[in-house]
Amino acid sequence: MKKYSGFSLFKHSLSHHENWQAAWRSPQPKKEYDVIIVGGGGHGLATAYYLAKVHGITNVAVLEKGYLGGGNTARNTTIVRSNYLWDEASKLYDHSLDLWKDLSQDLNYNVMFSQRGVLNLGHNLQDMRDIERRVNANRLNGIDGVVLNTAEVKEIVPIINDSQDIRYPVLGASWQATGGVARHDAVAWGFARGADSMGVDLIQQCEVTDIVTEEGAVVGVQTTQGFIGSKKVACVTAGNSGVMAAMVGLRLPIESRPLQALVSEPIKPIINTVVMSNAVHAYVSQSDKGDLVIGAGADAYNGYGQRGSFNVVEHTMSAICELFPMFSRVRMNRAWGGIVDTCPDACPIISKTSIKGLYFNCGWGTGGFKATPGSGNVFAHTLAHDEAHPLAAPFSIDRFSTGHLIDEHGAAGVAH
Amino acid sequence: MHHIYCPYCEEMREEEEYSYTGEAHIERPKDPAAISDEAWANYIFFRSNPRGIHHEMWYHAAGCRRYFNATRDTQSYKVHETYKMGEMPSITAQTLAVANLSEKGGAS
Amino acid sequence: MTNFDTSNMESPLHHRVAHTNAANAGVVMKEDKFRGQLNLRGNPQDVAFTSAVESVLGVALPMAPSSSARNGDTVVYWLCPNEWLLIVASGTQGQVEADLRTAMEGQHIAVTDISSGQTLVNLSGTGVAELMQKSTVYDCHESNFPVGKVVQTTFAKTGTTMCKLEDGSFDLVIRRSFSDYFFLWLQDASDEYGLSVS
Amino acid sequence: MSPNLPQINRLATGGRIDRSKPMSFTFNGKTYQGFEGDTLASAMLANGVGVVGRSFKYSRARGILGHGAEEPNALMQLHKGKETIPNPRATQVELFDGLTATSTNGWPSAEFDLMSLMGKIGGKMMPPGFYYKTFMAPQKMWMTYEKLIRKAAGFGKLSLEADPDTYDKINAHCDVMVVGAGPAGLAAALEAGRSGKRVIIVDEQNEFGGTLLASTQTVDGIDAATWAEQATSQLEGMANVLVMPRTTAFGYYDHNFVVALERRTDHIGPVAKTGTRQRLHRIRAHQVILATGAIERPLVFGNNDLPGIMLSNSVSTYINRYAVVPGQRCVIMTTNDSGYQTALDIQGAGRTVVAVVDSRQTPNGRLVEAAKAAGIQVMAGHGVIEAQGSKKVMGAIVAPLDEAGDKVIGAGKTLSCDLIAVAGGWSPVVHLSCHTGSRPVWKDDVAGFVPGPSIQNQHLAGAVTGEYLLSEALNAGIQAGATASGTTSAQIFDCGDESIGVSQALYLVPHTKPISRAPKQFVDFQNDVTAAGIELAAREGFQSIEHVKRYTAMGFGTDQGKTGNINGMAIVAKTMNKSIAETGTTIFRPAYTPVTFGAIGGRDVGELLDPARHTAMHPWHLANGAEFENVGQWKRPWYFPQAGETMQQTLNRECLAVRNSVGILDASTLGKIDIQGKDAREFLNRVYTNAWSKLAPGKCRYGLMLKEDGMIFDDGVTACLSDNHFLMTTTSGGAAAVLGWLELWHQTEWPEMEVYFTSVTDQWATCSFAGPNSRKVLEKLCTDVDLSAEAMKFMDWREGTVAGIKARIFRISFTGELSFEVNVPADQGHYMWKKLMEAGEEFGITPYGTESMHVLRAEKGFIIAGQDTDGSMTPYDCLMGWAVGKTKEFSFLGERSFSRPDTARTDRKQLVGLKPKDPTVVIPEGAQIVMDPNQPIPMDMMGHVTSSYWSECLGHGIAMGTVKGGSDRMGETVYCPLADGRVLAAQICSPVFYDPKGDHHND
């Protein structure tokens, strides 16, 4: 892999950029791999990257039915933070945040991780109690966070509507200064390039249509490019996980729903941090290009259409205009949807299954972008050792039978 | 934006009047104590979540407050039919597959 | 009914006293205060039930979805196949309830007095059709919503049961706790037509 | 103000402008004049304005390219101050007197921009995705680079003041919705209108007619624009047709739901003087007809972004519709017949057509012949390979091309000109058809994508289908109108138009140099995406069209690639040796053109954001200075401060009043469900944890409700009114969910049970008054019930008359004191409250709010579902095993989950009392609990404080919290390490701090 740098840019400019190497190869699938990863989203690619880098397992294929990073990875509002409530979740997300901090250099790919801080607003007394609880838990887990009052929120986001006379006034917020945003596409591409350079085959336009088992063990997958053998198949297919499970007669505690987001036209910088509000349902940050990136809600119904209903967008817009009355004159440029895989406890599943050699990493729902490096990292461990990484262990699928759910609805909410 | 026929109100109503309440035809185990933890978990948490034909419940929350079932395609969002609680669907993934086959068969 | 004493009563919109913000206001709101309102449940297939109700109300229960029936001051709205809203003269709801209970003795029915929990509002005027369009997702065009039809649907962010009257106006049933919101909405959405409260 | 400049490019006659209504406007500080009927763009062009802005990445000078929604360059900062709007296109802004606009970028001005130097020098180092390749180390520095990048990016600016306008929304329903009022749409609407169906027709422009407004053709012998006027007035005359100009259908959602934005006052001035500025129409249509036309494509050649290079059809439109010729000497570059029409139009306007440069070797057809006949020079088999000039076009380098249009095959020559009109073919406006998930299909004969199959009730007519003859558009419109209305029609229009010559599928005009070395050949003008950039992206492995889009930002702009996308896709296809059909297109999404946030939010802002629910006593609370708390949608009195009191002082006063005399609380917000039927009791058995079989009429009982996962989700007291009749109460926020829950089980699982549920939350107003004197207060108002401790026990209820009103009286207590709740019909609630206040006056009856209620109940260890529980607590976790029926016949909802391994653990977090070691301390709610405060981070957290208050009556702080294995740890000390560095110690104790034996409420 040729290294990227300011110098390489300069050098290539002299030859009119005619000699850049491809970021990854486009190989034909081999007959057999040590590990097949189904799903070339951020999580699948990160899994491949860490399998190769940390565990030295490079005879790996990532099979992607569309284009790399084209699922929810392409569609999310890119919020990164780790201030989850329960120990299990906050440790997992914080592991990920740690990896984010050096990710650009690790990948030699600028993922534009911008630690501009994340505010989670509280609008009623119970919100504020929950915020206190969560921030205290974070602090004692070594995760940065403070509770802010209205005036302190206003200081960080001067344009916020701090009137106490509105329907749901801002009473305060939690503030994680190390949180922020990253460039979603770059994350997928950076992991892809890194994995490819260590020998991982990234195979696009290759849809897995069946998972083939023999005597309760995986032997490979049927794809649109033929059968590919492997004794380890890892499904990292987000919204499509239920369909994958059905291929081997399994069901998951997951429902796939449309979640929408939208961007405004690009404007000059006006908001320098990430503002999230579960209560009134609005999430906003401003991308480096200048568009306001806004997360809307999930539709209540199951849907694989990558589009949702308009009333969800309307709801978000009124909340946004309430929080930022000047945004009312901004214009929406584009709205889209993803398919989010939500678990009953708003936590992921990183798990072995009852079928030998079949693994699932899914259920990240509305909030898995932030976990991309961490998820790949712990899942690679799970795959390499056929045993859960300690941080992943609590997220086994068994928890739904034992009752050990990790209810992150408060912190994950419908949010990002 | 779904537009759904309420089998009780007997007309098409806007999505805003409804709430979606999950997969249909999931029966509560008759004797919960007699089944395993896994079977119980299967009943409360595990869902078929298909891409395509899905039988699901809707609640006409702002209307007649009746729950009813819908057969809907989760990919195209086409609602094939709605039917009352206690009734069985007349359109399923199987019947549609058969219909598709015969359509193709007829053409060839 | 004649000596129905309302001196200690306040209707949900009592503080929205008569006023008008425009000459020839295009929307006129009138609260029909303190009407008796009873929720009735029973089996529509059971003749004992339907005939008992008819004997008390003097009018047959409307059976078709979204239909209504009227007998003087008594109005019956179909709500769902086994549920009706009875709107009766102010102050008579106690008697009607008692009569119904007597007439349906032993049957599986429910009668619930909800007179205080909701109020009946009439909206009329030249701007009312458009105002309704702004306020409800239901198609209020005469082709879809003829006189006498009863529809439970949303009104802005609350719910309503509404009926179209002969004179083109709308009767809306509004829940008490949402009535202030309802009025704020009405004020705002009728701005361009003018609002008169009578 | 400087004097108005002459409109140097304005024709003396013609156009649809009103010369009797001149209008002044300023652009970048200069004052100009235009006429009513102008767009800002046509007025700027009339005045010879060339540079309207600077490009995004390289800061190149940019001029107006198009005349409508497709315009990528002319983004304006419109109006000033709080009225300002960033980024509208000058081509879509109607001119009004006094309009002010500036460019959105360029420093110090768009004309003389210093950043362009950077663009020239640094541009070479800025291929697509260059930022992914640098600025990586050290990570911390990225934030600094980012700041600079952010500053440079973005177009317009936002005011910091609140939007002065209001917005409106309306729901509409129709049989036939027609999008687009060009010939196809008008014909369709006429046909549908005549059928009597309810029709809505919208067009984004100020006038109906679409291309007819700038056409030189005739319809059935009538001049095209006149025909459009007549058709429009016919439609306006139909009562069943709603005619909406200035209305853009921007989103097409499932089941034929179309959202359209109507601009009501934007054309009059910056703010709506009265009424609303914009109105959003939410249209549910049985049938939708898309007649959205087609957009002309530019061609990709060297320096094709220079001001003075315009779409050919736009040049015609400016001439015919606005009487503006944006140049003196024009070169037309075309791949099809459209360019010849423009040549004729230019010549007709008395300006010079230097040449029509046609990539086709042997162009023929009606328009070609007409141009030749008019003496216009045609250079067949040629292409404009490069434009010359720096801030405006000075010339065009024209060279012969091979037949495929792949190569330059001879020497070029320079034609001097100040306008290059480009006609690169047409792209049907398929956008809306794609919003519902349908993918467009490529058609070689159209050289464009047309709408693909759709499951919506959707019909198409006109140029959107790739049919470009006027007569075809009209006839297809009639047929679509008929089909959508379920009628038939044999109407045929005659426009005297003949077939058009075959166009060449050419996108990138070759240069003598390879793409990577040629002068910049722009594909996406707004985002500065070049052919070289696209080629590079493909070379680097970004081969999916979606990757190309994302890597280069092609089609990412506010124009969403309306002009550039197809060219870009063609270049990708060619680079990778694929067909465009194989390469495919990116996905079109809402919004077709950008939509004001405020309009999407509509009226649902401010106090209308969400309903605030009020109780019958609300006016009293307002009049008596209550502070309110939001509980669900309810506004509940939080506390009733008196002059000079701190909040704590208020709470102390309120709580002591309850403990020592009597206090009164508005409890009307609790959910109330009336349950009737012979199976009501059994139903309660199933949905509640405890047993209801023996609850006698006149009695009440507390119940816990669980989800099937065994976790508490609501609680409340249910009274037995009669054997078959119960009144259930729920939490204030949970009422609707609980009613839905009961209905769910009844309607889906247990329909055989004879039971009915009716919400009576709003029916009853509830005055809850508590304290040793509460009975005395009630006795003053109620004489027909024996209220004595013996006759009416704790958890009894009676029907009686209170203050002359028929009431239900409950002897239940959430405070631990002797306490009554009086339920009266809500119409009389306010009256009852006032009567109780009067009756209680001699005892100093004190109104109290939710906060004191919380203190009082916490002193008694009563939980608040949702505060002390969080969806992960079973009754056992709350030490409320007493509320779980162990011998119930039916396995109540949630019971089975108790025996799951994790739920059955005895060391789960349990809800216990916490007594601060320092009695003066109140531990903050939400504090985490540890056993050893000196352990290193991460600490082993045992639980957290759920509720915590100062108890004035006990004289110390009290708290409740969850602690792992807490029930076995009574007496142990725990610690709460706080953010401010304090560590508060507390002792685990029973949560019942006050009157553990319950003497008080039993009084």
Ligand SMILES: Cc1cc2nc3c(=O)[nH]c(=O)nc-3n(C[C@H](O)[C@H](O)[C@H](O)COP(=O)(O)OP(=O)(O)OC[C@H]3O[C@@H](n4cnc5c(N)ncnc54)[C@H](O)[C@@H]3O)c2cc1C
């Ligand atoms: C609108 C929206 C906003 C969001 N905002 C945030 C946020 O702000 N912060 C945050 O942390 N998270 C957010 N999320 C969630 C986040 O996007 C996801 O959790 C995360 O990106 C999931 O990554 P993934 O790699 O698991 O899934 P994906 O990126 O969806 O990747 C799965 C891949 O599997 C492929 N695939 C599926 N089936 C098959 C098959 N049979 N064969 C081959 N390939 C297959 C798919 O094509 C896809 O590319 C948001 C999500 C959405 C939709």
Ligand SMILES: NC(=O)c1ccc[n+]([C@@H]2O[C@H](COP(=O)([O-])OP(=O)(O)OC[C@H]3O[C@@H](n4cnc5c(N)ncnc54)[C@H](O)[C@@H]3O)[C@@H](O)[C@H]2O)c1
């Ligand atoms: N000579 C050629 O090659 C050529 C090519 C293309 C078109 N044409 C001419 O164009 C005409 C085609 O007629 P037509 O009716 O199909 O198209 P049209 O362009 O005349 O009308 C389309 C109308 O739809 C409106 N519109 C588009 N999207 C909209 C939206 N989302 N919301 C609201 N309005 C929207 C446009 O403003 C326009 O007025 C014919 O006269 C034909 O001759 C000619």
Ligand SMILES: Cc1cc2nc3c(=O)[nH]c(=O)nc-3n(C[C@H](O)[C@H](O)[C@H](O)COP(=O)(O)O)c2cc1C
């Ligand atoms: C953080 C973020 C920023 C985006 N910014 C833009 C933008 O400026 N312009 C744009 O057209 N789309 C933008 N998009 C949306 C994409 O164009 C696209 O809609 C999204 O990735 C979903 O893919 P799809 O629409 O192809 O299904 C953005 C997406 C994300 C996740």
Ligand SMILES: [Zn+2]
């Ligand atoms: Zn219904």
